[in-house]
Amino acid sequence: MILPVDFYRRPTLEVTRELLGKVLVYKATQGMTAGAIVEVEAYIGEDDPACHAAAGPTQRNAPLYGPPGRAYVYLNYGLHDMINAVTEEAGHPAAVLIRALEPLDGLALMRARRSQAPWRKGKPPVPDHELCRGPGNLCRAMGITLADNLRPLTRGALTIHDRGIAAGQIVWDSRIGIRVGTEQHWRATVKGHRSVSGKK
């Protein structure tokens, strides 16, 4: 079952928690890939210094101010695409960053895409549980790019499904990779899952 818009039009921390165990699906011309979400982070409002909306509306963060249930995709460090699910009512900028998946479908395609990264040429293939470990890696494995910015997650090629997968034990801790806003424990992970990013 595809998650409806009402799933996203709620307090962001609720959406964050409930996204664990849900399945991100992308149907590309090359084939379908899918993975269960095991790591997410919440970015909530202009008062959150780590949120892209912290400095008010701009061209880049416009999707955060729009309706819920859409993708906010942006390029980070000039190299890595990142995908968020926009939450809350329009006008309330907030989103959930999807940081890691447990690969479920299309593993061969994921492996091929990861191998195409310039820094992976001539290297051994990526182990299955690392294919979607980290936000940049998962977007590369799934084929998600800036072209998917603002795409609805409730219909079409890029969707999030409830397949009845139990999230397991959820751990809340500090968001990682940011320089401000680390006080909030707005990172939710499936405890002990091998595909969660961070130190091994």
Place this chain on the structure above:
DNA sequence: CGTTCGATGCACT
């Protein structure tokens, strides 16, 4: 083990 650092593009000031 640990920490440092380069690659790379673009929105923002």
Place this chain on the structure above:
DNA sequence: GTGCATCGAACGT
């Protein structure tokens, strides 16, 4: 011109 919601290799203990 600056600074990233990263990744992975290279170096130092």
